[in-house]
Amino acid sequence: MLSCKEANRLMSQELDRKLSWGENLGLKFHVSLCDSCANARQQMSFVRSACKHIFALDEKSDQ
Amino acid sequence: MTIDTNELAALRPDMTRFAYLLLRDSHAVEDVVQATMLTAIEKQDGFKNNSSLKTWLFTILRNKTIDSLRRGKREVSxxxxxxxxxxxxxxxxxxxxxxxxxxxxxxxxxxxxxxxxxxxxxxxxxxxxxxxxxxxxxxxxxxxxxxxxxxxxxxxxxxxxxxxxxxxxxxxxxxxxxxxxxxxxxxxxxxxxx
CATH class of the missing domain: 1.10.10.10 (Winged helix-like DNA-binding domain superfamily/Winged helix DNA-binding domain)
Structure with a gap:
């Protein structure tokens, strides 16, 4: 099984490239058993989402 | 359609913030923001009201920022x-x-x-x-x-x-x-x- 450290590297990379079948399976398996890594993964994707919203583009109302 | 220059000016702080995060150089940022505003005024016929002014402006700003990054050869060792x-x-x-x-x-x-x-x-x-x-x-x-x-x-x-x-x-x-x-x-x- 992946270590938390390895899982964290993959959860960042999944935002930048398509993971291989094996990597994807390893990551999914790990986060299904590890709450801390599941939280880290949610937080990383939240960071991306915040980047998409910070300049409030594609919205008529500006911040 | 015609751009309201006040509206343009109001977006300046956001543009500056955006460019600064990429360029981290006040002069380069100033150049990029100025160039974006000039281009916006020159090409205002190209602005259609179906997107917000901000979104349109940021498309120009993105391109100007990329140009500046390339020109400045801001290499990362x-x-x-x-x-x-x-x-x-x-x-x-x-x-x-x-x-x-x-x-x-x-x-x-x-x-x-x-x-x-x-x-x-x-x-x-x-x-x-x-x-x-x-x-x-x-x-x-x-x-x-x-x-x-x-x-x-x-x-x-x-x-x-x-x-x-x-x-x-x-x-x-x-x-x-x-x-x-x-x-x-x-x-x-x-x-x-x-």
Whole structure:
């Protein structure tokens, strides 16, 4: 099984490239058993989402 | 259609903030923002009201920023990307077996998107972005704000793919920690009525 450290590297990379079948399976398996890594993964994707919203583009109302 | 120059001027602070996060040089930022405003005025016939002025302006700004990055040949050397404090990050987070250190375990953020409605959240997030080391920030911003593919970032900045992955991971980990400390674990998020 992946270590938390390895899982964290993959959860960042999944935002930048398509993971291989094996990597994807390893990551999914790990986060299904590890709450801390599941939280880290949610937080990383939240960071991306915040980047998409910070300049409030594609919205008529500006911040 | 005609652009309202007051509206244009009102968007200047946001444009400056955006360009600064990528260029980190006040003169270069000023040039890029000026050039964007000039282009917007010259090409205002191209602005259709079906997108907001801001979105249209930021498309121009993105391109001007990319041009400036290329012109400035702001190369990132590998040495720049492996500063001491950055190298320690994984050691702070994980023990020798690669498991979380007790105090570094990420906690649940609940439904973090509700924070988007709060102007204080954006102040914190902006500060977190500014706190990233310059080169780390550039790689991260090229990915998230200019929407470059990683291969293209590597080419532009003469980095290896593995440098890029590591740098992006570091940026995300730092931002996640910064938000956790300054927003989700602190007063800000509680006050937002979680």
């Amino acid at each position: 590998i040495a720049d990307l492996s500063g001491n404090d950055d190298d320690d990050l994984e050691e702070v987070l994980f023990n020798q077996n690669g498991s979380w250190n007790q105090e570094a375990k990420p906690s649940a953020w609940g439904n973090p998107e509700v924070s988007f409605e709060q102007s204080e959240f954006w102040v914190v997030f902006n500060a977190c972005l500014h706190n990233l080391p310059e080169k780390t920030s550039r790689v991260f911003m090229m990915r998230e704000f200019l929407e470059f593919e990683v291969d293209d970032i590597c080419k532009e900045l003469s980095l290896t793919a593995s440098n890029c992955w590591v740098t992006l991971h570091r940026a995300r980990a730092k931002l996640r920690l910064c938000l956790d400390t300054n927003w989700f674990s602190g007063q800000g998020f509680e006050a937002s009525g979680r």
